[in-house]
Amino acid sequence: MARIFTYIAHKSGVPDDSAAELMAAARKIDAASSPTAIVTGWGPDLDAVCSSLQSSYAETWKISNEALVYPNAELVRKALVKVLPPGSILLVAHEHFGIDLAPGLSVKMNAAFVSDVLGIEGIEGSTLRLIRQEFGGQVSAHVQCDISSGAVITLRPGAFKPLEQASANGVVADKSPELGPLTAGRRYLETIVAEAGDVDITKHAVLVSIGRGIQEKNNVAIAQELADALGAAVSCSRPVVDAKWLEKSRQVGSSGKTVKPQVYLACGISGSFQHLAGIKGNPFIVAINKNPKAPIFQVADVGIVDDLLEFLPELTNKIREMHSVSVK
C-alpha cells in the first residue's frame, strides 16, 4: 500500500480546518492507514502548527525554510518533490493554494492527478475509485485513477467529515535539511484585502440573493424591491459580480463573503459548491429556479420551479399588501 501524506495549510500558527478532513479522507482510502502530515513554513508559527498536529497525526514532517514563510506554490512544490518518497499519495485541500500547487506537482512526481474529489470509494490493487461532480454539480461521476506511480488528489472542502479520534501523541520529523536552496519564477509581493462595500450582507437576517438567472442589470431592481419590502439586503452569486451588476462586496461564496442569515432566498442561483460554501448557520433556504434539476434544490428547504422575473414581483406585492393591512 502506497504511503499517504496530507499537506496541511496553516495561518498564524494554527492548522487549517482541512487538516482533519484530509485525515478522514486518508482513512477512506485505507482504513488502516496512518497518514503523515506535511507542513511547510518558517519560524515559531511553523513549530506551533507542528505541535498542534501531534494530537491528531502519528507523524508530522516539518519542512522549515525562510523562503517558505509565505506559501508560494512553486517553492512548496520544489520542497515536496525533494522529500516525498516515490509512489506516495498526497492529499491537498481544493482551494486557492491547492489549485496552484497540485497539477504541477503531479507532473513533477510523475503521479496521477484528480482534482476536487467529493468521495472516495476505495482501492483495489493499484486502482483508486473516486467521486467527482461535473457540470456545475448537475451530475456526479465515478472516476478511476491508476496510483501505481503515486497520486496527487485535491479534496473539496467540507466533503469529508472529520473523525472522532483518540489523541495520537505523534512525533515531528524535521525534513528541512533535505531541501537545498529554493528559488522561483514567481515572487509573492503582498495581499490586498477586499474593500468593504456599501451594504454589509454579513449583518442581515434576511437575504434576497440573485444569480445569473436575473439575466440583466435592469432586473436587479426587482430583487431590490423585494428586499425593501422584507427589510432585507440583496446579495448575489459570482456571475452577477463578474458582469458588474453588483459590487464584489455583495458576493456570497468561497471567493466572496460568508453569510449567516436566518432566511436565504436563492433566486436564479444553480447552487455551485463555491456559492454554498459562503452560506453558514443553517438558514431557511427558499430556492426559485426555472430548472427543476438545479442542484440548489438539493440543499434548499423549500423549492419553487418558476421564472423569477414573474415570481418575485408577485411576492413583493403580497408582502406590501400585508404591510398596508397591518398598518390600518
Place this chain on the structure above:
Amino acid sequence: MEILVCARRVPDTSENEIELNSAGNDIERDDLVYSINEPDNYAVEEALQIVSRIGGSVTVVTVGGEDDEEILRREMAMGATHGVLISDDAFGGSDGRGIATILKAFVQKGKYDLVLTGVQAEDGGAQVGGMLAAMLDYPFASLVNSIEVLDGGKLKISREIAGGNKEMNEIDLPCVLSIQTGINEPRYVGMRGIRQVASVPIPTYGASDLGVDPGAVGQAAAKVKRVDYFVPALGKGAEMLQGSREEIVEKVVELVAAKGGLK
C-alpha cells in the same frame, strides 16, 4: 507580446438541464447548447487587451474535433489573430495530463511569451494550465484576476484568494496563467463578426505534425478515467411547492414569516 490562449468548447450549464444518457456512461449530448468555456473567453479578452496596449498577437488553440472550430471562429471574431485546431484520433480519451502533453508539443513549436488558460472547465478540474507549466518548466499562477506588464520580461499579477482578497505576485515570462472570470468585460460578438471570419482557414495539427508519441496520450495512456456518470441519491432535498403562483406566493410568505423573516 505573443500570447497563446488554450480554450475549450463545453456544454453551457446555465443553458442546459444536464441528464444522463440511457447507458449512464455519458450525459445526453443531443440538443445541448455548447459554448466556449466561460473563463477561457475571459482569457482571450485579456490577451486582446494586452496586445492592444503593447502590441503582439493572440493565438487561440483547442484540442478537439471539427465541431470545436466553432469556438475558434467565435474568438477570432472577437479579435484573436489566429485559431488552431489540434485533432487526432489518437488523442481521444486523453486525461488532463494527456491534453497538457499535446499542448506542450504545440507550445514548443511556436514562440510564445505568455500562455493563458481558463481557471477550470465544466467537466474538468483546474488541471491543464498547471500541468502544462510544469512540463515546460515555466512559472505558473492560477486564479489570476489582473495582469500588468512590467519592464524586463515580467508581469505583476493578482490571484484571487479566499474572501475576495488579492494575492499580488511578480512572475517571470514566459509563464502560464489560469484566468478567473470577472478579470475584464469580454466584448460582445455578433453574428456579423462571426460571418466575417467564416471562411478564414483554420490550420489543423495532428500527432505527427506535433511530434507527439500517440502512446503517451489518449485513452490507453490515461491514468485517470471516468467510469460512468450518475445522479446521487439525495438527502431529503427541498419540499417543492405546488399549485398556482398565487398559492405558492402565499405559502412562501407564511413560511418566511414563521422563520422570522418578516418585519
